[in-house]
Amino acid sequence: MEQENRLKNFADKIISSDKRSVARALSIIENEDSNSEELLKLLYKHTGNAYRIGITGPPGAGKSTLTNNLIKLLKEKGYKIGVIAVDPTSPFTGGALLGDRIRMQDSGLLEDVFIRSMATRGSLGGLSKSVVEACDILDASGKDFIIIETVGVGQSELDIAQTADTTIVVLVPESGDSVQAMKAGLMEIADIFVLNKSDREGADGIVSTIKNIIHLKPPSKDNWIIEVLKTVGSQNKGTEELFNEIMKHKDHLEKTGYLKLKRKDNLNKKIKGLIHNKLEVEFWDRKKLEFLDGKIDDILIKKEDPYSFVEEITGIKN
Ligand SMILES: Nc1nc2c(ncn2[C@@H]2O[C@H](COP(=O)(O)OP(=O)(O)OP(=O)(O)O)[C@@H](O)[C@H]2O)c(=O)[nH]1
Ligand SMILES: [Mg+2]
Numbered sequence: 001m002e003q004e005n006r007l008k009n010f011a012d013k014i015i016s017s018d019k020r021s022v023a024r025a026l027s028i029i030e031n032e033d034s035n036s037e038e039l040l041k042l043l044y045k046h047t048g049n050a051y052r053i054g055i056t057g058p059p060g061a062g063k064s065t066l067t068n069n070l071i072k073l074l075k076e077k078g079y080k081i082g083v084i085a086v087d088p089t090s091p092f093t094g095g096a097l098l099g100d101r102i103r104m105q106d107s108g109l110l111e112d113v114f115i116r117s118m119a120t121r122g123s124l125g126g127l128s129k130s131v132v133e134a135c136d137i138l139d140a141s142g143k144d145f146i147i148i149e150t151v152g153v154g155q156s157e158l159d160i161a162q163t164a165d166t167t168i169v170v171l172v173p174e175s176g177d178s179v180q181a182m183k184a185g186l187m188e189i190a191d192i193f194v195l196n197k198s199d200r201e202g203a204d205g206i207v208s209t210i211k212n213i214i215h216l217k218p219p220s221k222d223n224w225i226i227e228v229l230k231t232v233g234s235q236n237k238g239t240e241e242l243f244n245e246i247m248k249h250k251d252h253l254e255k256t257g258y259l260k261l262k263r264k265d266n267l268n269k270k271i272k273g274l275i276h277n278k279l280e281v282e283f284w285d286r287k288k289l290e291f292l293d294g295k296i297d298d299i300l301i302k303k304e305d306p307y308s309f310v311e312e313i314t315g316i317k318n
Pocket of ligand 1: 059061066198199200231233234
Protein backbone atom coordinates (compact mmCIF):
# COMPACT_ATOMS: atom_id res chain seq x y z
CA MET A 1 0.00 0.00 0.00
CA GLU A 2 2.74 2.42 0.99
CA GLN A 3 4.69 1.32 -2.06
CA GLU A 4 1.62 1.97 -4.20
CA ASN A 5 1.28 5.50 -2.84
CA ARG A 6 4.92 6.21 -3.37
CA LEU A 7 4.67 5.13 -6.99
CA LYS A 8 1.55 7.22 -7.46
CA ASN A 9 3.34 10.30 -6.09
CA PHE A 10 6.26 9.57 -8.34
CA ALA A 11 3.96 9.32 -11.38
CA ASP A 12 2.27 12.60 -10.43
CA LYS A 13 5.65 14.31 -10.29
CA ILE A 14 6.51 13.03 -13.74
CA ILE A 15 3.18 14.26 -15.09
CA SER A 16 3.85 17.66 -13.58
CA SER A 17 7.15 17.68 -15.50
CA ASP A 18 9.53 17.49 -12.52
CA LYS A 19 12.94 17.09 -14.18
CA ARG A 20 14.51 14.95 -11.47
CA SER A 21 11.60 12.54 -11.42
CA VAL A 22 11.67 12.27 -15.20
CA ALA A 23 15.40 11.51 -15.05
CA ARG A 24 14.82 8.87 -12.37
CA ALA A 25 12.01 7.30 -14.36
CA LEU A 26 14.23 7.02 -17.41
CA SER A 27 16.86 5.19 -15.35
CA ILE A 28 14.21 2.80 -14.06
CA ILE A 29 13.19 2.08 -17.64
CA GLU A 30 16.73 1.71 -18.89
CA ASN A 31 17.65 -0.72 -16.13
CA GLU A 32 14.46 -2.68 -16.72
CA ASP A 33 13.72 -2.26 -13.02
CA SER A 34 10.88 -4.37 -11.64
CA ASN A 35 8.90 -1.20 -10.89
CA SER A 36 8.91 -0.03 -14.47
CA GLU A 37 5.69 -1.71 -15.57
CA GLU A 38 3.74 -0.44 -12.57
CA LEU A 39 4.94 3.06 -13.35
CA LEU A 40 4.10 2.79 -17.04
CA LYS A 41 0.61 1.62 -16.12
CA LEU A 42 0.04 4.83 -14.17
CA LEU A 43 1.44 7.00 -16.95
CA TYR A 44 -0.27 5.39 -19.93
CA LYS A 45 -3.37 7.62 -19.78
CA HIS A 46 -1.12 10.66 -20.04
CA THR A 47 0.70 9.59 -23.19
CA GLY A 48 -0.15 10.29 -26.81
CA ASN A 49 0.12 14.05 -26.79
CA ALA A 50 3.73 14.38 -27.89
CA TYR A 51 4.68 14.24 -31.54
CA ARG A 52 7.57 11.84 -32.11
CA ILE A 53 10.29 12.60 -34.63
CA GLY A 54 12.85 9.95 -35.52
CA ILE A 55 16.19 11.07 -36.93
CA THR A 56 18.32 8.33 -38.37
CA GLY A 57 21.12 7.90 -40.88
CA PRO A 58 24.72 6.75 -41.21
CA PRO A 59 27.30 7.51 -38.49
CA GLY A 60 28.56 11.08 -38.60
CA ALA A 61 25.90 12.32 -41.03
CA GLY A 62 25.07 15.21 -38.73
CA LYS A 63 22.06 13.82 -36.88
CA SER A 64 23.04 15.38 -33.55
CA THR A 65 23.86 18.70 -35.18
CA LEU A 66 20.45 18.78 -36.86
CA THR A 67 18.77 17.68 -33.64
CA ASN A 68 20.47 20.52 -31.84
CA ASN A 69 19.29 23.01 -34.48
CA LEU A 70 15.75 21.67 -34.28
CA ILE A 71 15.74 21.88 -30.49
CA LYS A 72 16.68 25.54 -30.61
CA LEU A 73 14.02 26.32 -33.19
CA LEU A 74 11.28 24.38 -31.40
CA LYS A 75 12.27 26.03 -28.16
CA GLU A 76 12.02 29.49 -29.75
CA LYS A 77 8.53 28.60 -30.88
CA GLY A 78 7.62 27.84 -27.30
CA TYR A 79 7.47 24.05 -27.47
CA LYS A 80 8.62 21.64 -24.78
CA ILE A 81 11.09 19.11 -26.12
CA GLY A 82 12.45 15.73 -25.11
CA VAL A 83 15.38 14.04 -26.83
CA ILE A 84 16.52 10.44 -26.67
CA ALA A 85 19.86 9.80 -28.33
CA VAL A 86 20.53 6.11 -28.80
CA ASP A 87 24.26 5.66 -28.55
CA PRO A 88 25.99 3.69 -31.25
CA THR A 89 27.72 0.62 -29.77
CA SER A 90 30.59 0.72 -32.22
CA PRO A 91 33.82 1.60 -30.42
CA PHE A 92 34.86 3.64 -33.47
CA THR A 93 32.22 6.23 -32.71
CA GLY A 94 33.36 6.64 -29.12
CA GLY A 95 34.90 9.99 -29.92
CA ALA A 96 31.86 11.24 -31.76
CA LEU A 97 29.78 10.23 -28.78
CA LEU A 98 31.60 12.56 -26.50
CA GLY A 99 31.17 15.24 -29.15
CA ASP A 100 27.45 14.52 -29.08
CA ARG A 101 27.24 15.23 -25.41
CA ILE A 102 29.08 18.51 -25.75
CA ARG A 103 26.98 19.73 -28.65
CA MET A 104 23.77 18.56 -27.08
CA GLN A 105 24.65 20.24 -23.82
CA ASP A 106 24.23 23.51 -25.63
CA SER A 107 20.54 22.83 -25.77
CA GLY A 108 20.61 20.86 -22.55
CA LEU A 109 20.98 24.08 -20.67
CA LEU A 110 17.70 25.34 -22.04
CA GLU A 111 14.54 25.23 -19.98
CA ASP A 112 11.84 22.78 -21.05
CA VAL A 113 14.34 20.65 -22.91
CA PHE A 114 15.19 17.20 -21.65
CA ILE A 115 18.02 15.27 -23.26
CA ARG A 116 19.01 11.73 -22.48
CA SER A 117 21.40 9.25 -24.04
CA MET A 118 20.57 5.58 -23.90
CA ALA A 119 23.07 2.82 -24.37
CA THR A 120 22.53 -0.01 -26.80
CA ARG A 121 22.91 -2.85 -24.38
CA GLY A 122 20.86 -5.93 -23.77
CA SER A 123 18.84 -7.66 -26.41
CA LEU A 124 17.82 -6.03 -29.67
CA GLY A 125 14.14 -6.23 -28.84
CA GLY A 126 15.02 -4.92 -25.39
CA LEU A 127 16.53 -1.78 -26.81
CA SER A 128 13.58 -0.71 -28.88
CA LYS A 129 11.30 -1.54 -25.97
CA SER A 130 13.25 0.69 -23.57
CA VAL A 131 13.49 3.51 -26.09
CA VAL A 132 9.76 3.49 -26.73
CA GLU A 133 9.08 3.37 -22.99
CA ALA A 134 11.48 6.28 -22.44
CA CYS A 135 9.51 8.23 -25.03
CA ASP A 136 6.32 7.38 -23.15
CA ILE A 137 7.82 8.86 -19.98
CA LEU A 138 8.78 12.08 -21.78
CA ASP A 139 5.36 12.14 -23.43
CA ALA A 140 3.57 11.80 -20.08
CA SER A 141 5.76 14.58 -18.67
CA GLY A 142 4.14 16.98 -21.10
CA LYS A 143 6.63 17.35 -23.93
CA ASP A 144 5.21 18.60 -27.23
CA PHE A 145 7.91 17.04 -29.37
CA ILE A 146 10.19 14.07 -28.79
CA ILE A 147 13.21 13.58 -31.01
CA ILE A 148 14.79 10.13 -31.17
CA GLU A 149 18.26 9.98 -32.70
CA THR A 150 19.55 6.59 -33.84
CA VAL A 151 22.31 5.45 -36.14
CA GLY A 152 20.64 3.76 -39.08
CA VAL A 153 22.59 0.58 -39.29
CA GLY A 154 20.60 -2.20 -37.72
CA GLN A 155 17.15 -3.71 -37.41
CA SER A 156 16.50 -2.32 -33.94
CA GLU A 157 17.12 1.19 -35.24
CA LEU A 158 14.58 0.56 -37.97
CA ASP A 159 12.12 -0.61 -35.32
CA ILE A 160 12.70 2.53 -33.31
CA ALA A 161 12.33 4.71 -36.38
CA GLN A 162 9.02 3.06 -37.12
CA THR A 163 7.64 4.03 -33.77
CA ALA A 164 8.17 7.69 -34.69
CA ASP A 165 5.36 9.68 -36.26
CA THR A 166 7.75 11.33 -38.69
CA THR A 167 11.01 9.68 -39.66
CA ILE A 168 13.81 11.76 -41.08
CA VAL A 169 16.64 9.99 -42.87
CA VAL A 170 19.83 12.03 -43.00
CA LEU A 171 22.33 11.35 -45.77
CA VAL A 172 25.52 13.13 -46.84
CA PRO A 173 27.17 13.72 -50.22
CA GLU A 174 29.56 10.82 -49.95
CA SER A 175 29.75 8.20 -52.65
CA GLY A 176 27.78 5.08 -52.05
CA ASP A 177 25.82 6.56 -49.23
CA SER A 178 22.44 6.38 -50.87
CA VAL A 179 23.12 2.83 -51.97
CA GLN A 180 24.15 1.96 -48.44
CA ALA A 181 21.00 3.57 -47.12
CA MET A 182 18.90 1.47 -49.43
CA LYS A 183 20.64 -1.65 -48.20
CA ALA A 184 20.03 -0.69 -44.60
CA GLY A 185 16.34 -0.33 -45.37
CA LEU A 186 16.40 3.39 -44.71
CA MET A 187 14.56 4.07 -47.96
CA GLU A 188 11.58 2.20 -46.59
CA ILE A 189 11.19 4.23 -43.47
CA ALA A 190 11.87 7.80 -44.62
CA ASP A 191 9.08 10.35 -44.52
CA ILE A 192 11.56 13.12 -45.20
CA PHE A 193 15.06 12.90 -46.63
CA VAL A 194 17.69 15.39 -45.57
CA LEU A 195 20.89 15.79 -47.46
CA ASN A 196 23.09 17.31 -44.80
CA LYS A 197 26.59 18.70 -45.42
CA SER A 198 25.25 20.10 -48.65
CA ASP A 199 28.09 22.61 -48.46
CA ARG A 200 30.19 19.76 -49.77
CA GLU A 201 30.76 18.83 -53.37
CA GLY A 202 28.35 16.52 -55.11
CA ALA A 203 25.31 17.49 -53.05
CA ASP A 204 23.01 18.15 -56.00
CA GLY A 205 24.00 14.90 -57.67
CA ILE A 206 23.06 12.91 -54.58
CA VAL A 207 19.77 14.79 -54.26
CA SER A 208 18.89 13.71 -57.83
CA THR A 209 19.89 10.12 -57.07
CA ILE A 210 17.68 10.03 -53.97
CA LYS A 211 14.80 11.59 -55.90
CA ASN A 212 15.15 8.94 -58.60
CA ILE A 213 15.08 6.18 -56.02
CA ILE A 214 11.96 7.70 -54.43
CA HIS A 215 10.25 7.75 -57.84
CA LEU A 216 10.96 4.06 -58.31
CA LYS A 217 9.14 3.28 -55.10
CA PRO A 218 5.43 2.56 -55.27
CA PRO A 219 3.47 5.49 -53.75
CA SER A 220 2.73 5.13 -50.06
CA LYS A 221 -0.78 4.20 -48.94
CA ASP A 222 -1.40 7.63 -47.51
CA ASN A 223 -0.12 9.37 -50.67
CA TRP A 224 2.52 11.34 -48.84
CA ILE A 225 5.12 12.83 -51.17
CA ILE A 226 8.64 12.38 -49.80
CA GLU A 227 10.78 15.49 -50.22
CA VAL A 228 14.56 15.72 -50.26
CA LEU A 229 15.78 18.77 -48.34
CA LYS A 230 19.28 20.20 -48.31
CA THR A 231 20.79 21.35 -45.01
CA VAL A 232 24.10 22.57 -43.66
CA GLY A 233 23.75 21.57 -40.07
CA SER A 234 26.99 23.10 -38.88
CA GLN A 235 25.82 26.51 -40.19
CA ASN A 236 22.23 26.04 -39.04
CA LYS A 237 21.03 26.29 -42.66
CA GLY A 238 17.78 24.66 -43.71
CA THR A 239 16.47 24.14 -40.18
CA GLU A 240 13.34 26.22 -40.69
CA GLU A 241 12.58 24.37 -43.95
CA LEU A 242 13.05 21.06 -42.17
CA PHE A 243 10.72 22.15 -39.38
CA ASN A 244 8.10 23.24 -41.93
CA GLU A 245 8.31 19.90 -43.70
CA ILE A 246 7.89 18.03 -40.39
CA MET A 247 4.80 20.12 -39.63
CA LYS A 248 3.49 19.48 -43.14
CA HIS A 249 3.84 15.75 -42.59
CA LYS A 250 2.23 16.00 -39.16
CA ASP A 251 -0.67 17.90 -40.68
CA HIS A 252 -0.98 15.36 -43.47
CA LEU A 253 -1.05 12.43 -41.03
CA GLU A 254 -3.65 14.13 -38.88
CA LYS A 255 -5.91 15.13 -41.78
CA THR A 256 -5.81 11.74 -43.49
CA GLY A 257 -6.33 9.83 -40.25
CA TYR A 258 -3.06 8.02 -40.77
CA LEU A 259 -1.60 9.24 -37.49
CA LYS A 260 -4.27 7.36 -35.60
CA LEU A 261 -3.83 4.34 -37.84
CA LYS A 262 -0.05 4.36 -37.43
CA ARG A 263 -0.32 4.60 -33.66
CA LYS A 264 -2.92 1.87 -33.54
CA ASP A 265 -0.64 -0.34 -35.58
CA ASN A 266 2.26 0.41 -33.20
CA LEU A 267 0.07 -0.32 -30.20
CA ASN A 268 -0.89 -3.64 -31.71
CA LYS A 269 2.80 -4.51 -32.21
CA LYS A 270 3.63 -3.29 -28.73
CA ILE A 271 1.04 -5.51 -27.07
CA LYS A 272 2.20 -8.51 -29.06
CA GLY A 273 5.79 -7.71 -28.08
CA LEU A 274 4.87 -7.50 -24.41
CA ILE A 275 3.13 -10.85 -24.56
CA HIS A 276 6.07 -12.37 -26.37
CA ASN A 277 8.45 -11.13 -23.66
CA LYS A 278 6.23 -12.21 -20.78
CA LEU A 279 5.74 -15.70 -22.15
CA GLU A 280 9.42 -16.12 -22.92
CA VAL A 281 10.56 -14.97 -19.48
CA GLU A 282 7.98 -17.17 -17.80
CA PHE A 283 8.77 -20.14 -20.00
CA TRP A 284 12.50 -20.43 -19.34
CA ASP A 285 12.63 -21.52 -15.72
CA ARG A 286 15.70 -23.28 -14.35
CA LYS A 287 14.29 -26.73 -15.03
CA LYS A 288 13.68 -26.05 -18.70
CA LEU A 289 17.09 -24.45 -19.15
CA GLU A 290 18.69 -27.52 -17.60
CA PHE A 291 16.56 -29.77 -19.80
CA LEU A 292 17.85 -27.94 -22.88
CA ASP A 293 21.42 -28.13 -21.60
CA GLY A 294 21.06 -31.86 -21.13
CA LYS A 295 19.73 -32.41 -24.64
CA ILE A 296 21.68 -29.99 -26.77
CA ASP A 297 24.59 -32.38 -27.45
CA ASP A 298 22.25 -35.11 -28.62
CA ILE A 299 20.56 -32.63 -30.95
CA LEU A 300 23.95 -31.45 -32.18
CA ILE A 301 25.06 -34.97 -33.12
CA LYS A 302 21.65 -35.57 -34.74
CA LYS A 303 20.45 -38.15 -32.26
CA GLU A 304 17.40 -35.98 -31.90
CA ASP A 305 16.01 -33.11 -33.98
CA PRO A 306 15.21 -29.60 -32.70
CA TYR A 307 11.57 -29.77 -33.78
CA SER A 308 10.76 -32.83 -31.72
CA PHE A 309 12.61 -31.28 -28.81
CA VAL A 310 10.51 -28.09 -29.02
CA GLU A 311 7.33 -30.16 -29.18
CA GLU A 312 8.44 -32.03 -26.11
CA ILE A 313 9.48 -29.02 -24.02
CA THR A 314 6.47 -26.86 -24.91
CA GLY A 315 3.94 -29.65 -25.08
CA ILE A 316 2.66 -27.97 -28.27
CA LYS A 317 2.35 -30.31 -31.25
CA ASN A 318 2.12 -29.10 -34.82
N1 LIG B 1 30.79 20.33 -43.51
C1 LIG B 1 29.77 20.06 -42.71
N2 LIG B 1 29.96 19.42 -41.53
C2 LIG B 1 28.90 19.16 -40.76
C3 LIG B 1 27.59 19.52 -41.15
N3 LIG B 1 26.74 19.10 -40.18
C4 LIG B 1 27.48 18.51 -39.23
N4 LIG B 1 28.78 18.54 -39.57
C5 LIG B 1 29.90 17.98 -38.81
O1 LIG B 1 29.89 16.57 -38.95
C6 LIG B 1 30.38 15.94 -37.77
C7 LIG B 1 29.40 14.88 -37.28
O2 LIG B 1 28.21 15.51 -36.85
P1 LIG B 1 27.20 14.85 -35.81
O3 LIG B 1 26.05 15.76 -35.70
O4 LIG B 1 27.90 14.42 -34.59
O5 LIG B 1 26.78 13.55 -36.64
P2 LIG B 1 25.90 12.31 -36.10
O6 LIG B 1 25.16 11.84 -37.30
O7 LIG B 1 25.11 12.71 -34.93
O8 LIG B 1 27.02 11.27 -35.70
P3 LIG B 1 26.84 9.90 -34.82
O9 LIG B 1 25.84 10.19 -33.75
O10 LIG B 1 28.19 9.62 -34.30
O11 LIG B 1 26.37 8.87 -35.79
C8 LIG B 1 30.60 17.05 -36.78
O12 LIG B 1 31.96 17.37 -36.77
C9 LIG B 1 29.78 18.20 -37.32
O13 LIG B 1 30.28 19.46 -36.97
C10 LIG B 1 27.41 20.19 -42.39
O14 LIG B 1 26.32 20.53 -42.82
N5 LIG B 1 28.54 20.44 -43.13
MG1 LIG C 1 24.93 11.79 -32.99
